[in-house]
Amino acid sequence: MRVLFTAGPFFGHVNTVLPLAVAAERAGHEVRFATGADFADHVSERGLECWGVGPTADEAGMPTSLAFFRRTGALRAADLLKLADRWRPDLVISEELEFGGVVAAARDATPLLVHGLGIAAAGSTEAVTSEVDRLGATWGLPHLAEVYRTSLHLSVCPPSLRPVGLPDPKLMSVRPALGEPAPGERLPAVLEDLPYEANIHLTLGTVFHQRRPGVLAAAIAGLRELAANLIVTVGPGVDPADFGSQPANVVVERYLPHALLLPRCTAVVSQGGAGIVLGALAHGLPQLVMPQGADQFDNAAAVQRAGVGLVVDSNEPNPLAITEAMEKLLREPQYADAARAVRTEIHVMPTPSDVIAAWRTVTPWSLM
Template sequence: MRVLFTTSPGLGHMFPVVSLAWALRAAGHEILLATAGRADGHIRAVVHAGLPVVEALSTERAGNAFAFGISAWLKQEGRSVAGRPDWSRHVGKELARNGGSLATVAPMYAPLSMAMSTEVVAVAEQWRPELIVHTPLEGAGQLAAAKLGVPAVEQPFGFTRNDGIAPVLRTAMDRAYRAHGVAGLPERRIALSITPPSMAGGVTPGWPMRYVPFNGGGLLADWLRTPPDRPRVALTLGSEVVQWHGELGPLAWVAQVAANVDAEFVLAVGDDVDPAQLGELPENVRPAGYVPLNQLLSTCSAVVHHGGSGSTMAALDAGIPQLILPQSADQFINADAVTGRGCGLTVEGAVDADLMVRLLTDPEPAEAAAQVRAELHDMPTPAEVVPRLIEWARGTS
């Protein structure tokens, strides 16, 4: 069977589909990914994951379309934060207060999906997939599935509520639907769910599938293969906080706090940002540049991060406590899910040594994190989900 994947731009949307794509290909199916990057290197990153990729939109055009979507959405919604540099933080907090439904911000992604739709539909018509898998805010894949009359699968990436997104995107993309002679959404649609059972809450239900982290490949240094002689704490801000802001502001406390905590801190914030902006780092802070997060977390006792879905899910998969410093987007939703389950802490103010010691020594978050890891690992793996997906797509189940 031929399976076309379509994702919104950004590694946080692109990386979560890699494990399912691998599983499909390992089972003998053909896969193809149509996507766009929000920054240089994004397309290359999924190509390096071994996936055949079609660039549906240039990075420049994707950036312009997303910027237009943000501006139009803020103006239409009458948001008082329009024009403010911290608008994304305010919108993220509002999302969390409103139950975490991404349908609220779906129109923000509509211009991006519209811009991708011409190439995505063209690729689909040429390649003729029998199944299309798309991320929640990517509307071009659903349009292509509807036009070809093939089933569509939504693959989530975190703890947001995704019910209601599809019809909202359909309405916002009406011009594209009319241009392609398509009336409505695909007739056959399902959603997957990567949420551990005890953290389901208001998350949209779907076919359960274990989240298997993919954070890119990398050459593992000796220190990463050797168990540390004291607790190790990972410090990361994901793939976009540093990219868009160019600074390590949420980790400004590290130089002063780390020296007062008996642990090794690994500063894994990529290769494009100078850690010197944090000041003179104590000897127990290791600037590591880029390190595959899932490999790093397997050696850690805890992690401090921004609350991005990839970082949150990777920490849950590793079964370690997490301290979340949410900045924007869905990060407040993920933080609420983690703290609500008791497997981590959230802070929007200063981080001090007492908080770090609590993260490392309080047994309750560690126990809860271990329980969630066990739940995740009991869920059907992508390899186990593939036969069910194929049977459903063929109409034999």
């Protein structure tokens, strides 16, 4: 089977879909992964052929609304349609905010699966389908929103974190996965020489924190005083040296592979992106969330609701408040207990390989 995966050019979008694409390739399917050209190396390092389509992350700019994904999806669709004409995929799997793949699937009546991105990704919302509908009008596809809404949706959200009252599309679970480190990826040797037993990982993602760099600085200031190692990643486009000299228990890097780092950690501090929230929970780690934008406020609410962590207001970041919240998280065992319970939920969800194996007896589109 020829399977086309599509994702917007952001780590949280690409990395969420990659495990299923890798599983499909290993199961013997022909796979193409379409995203921004800036992610070509990241995808090809996992053994997949990448199509660079539409704008890169830098060219697209900062996502500020759902209309952003409609506009960039239209640009990707223009490239995807030409490539699909030549390759003729049997199935399109598009992450839930990558609408170019929806256009390519609908135009050729190719079966579509919508791959959720996180906690709120348990199905389409009225706002999302409205943008898809507007895109359909642009491309002369008046049924585009219906195709999106009625397609099988793959949800990476464990039951304890699913919001109440969402629409009920055809829903299939797939275990959220950190994927595998690329060949040759290693953690830096400096991590072996840190002074404390406990490790706290601090990340505010790769997009929103660049708007407000003071939030990351405040978090470092608040967490480095604890009797724990602080391992910070600042993301591309940020120089670790900008944060100045740090004590011996602090390491600041641009990027570290979570698949290698999180098993070493005791707790996580993040912006509340779905990838890091679910990644931390897959390892049973309690977390402190400092939401910046997009779905992060909803994710932070889900973290609190499930009792797996705490939330700190990042509008006026206060190092002392961050210190106190992390001390509570580490001191009171109910947060780690709840996180381990969600880890158990995640580990019984179907793996990407399980989902691919199901295609041998029931094709995904026959489930629709």
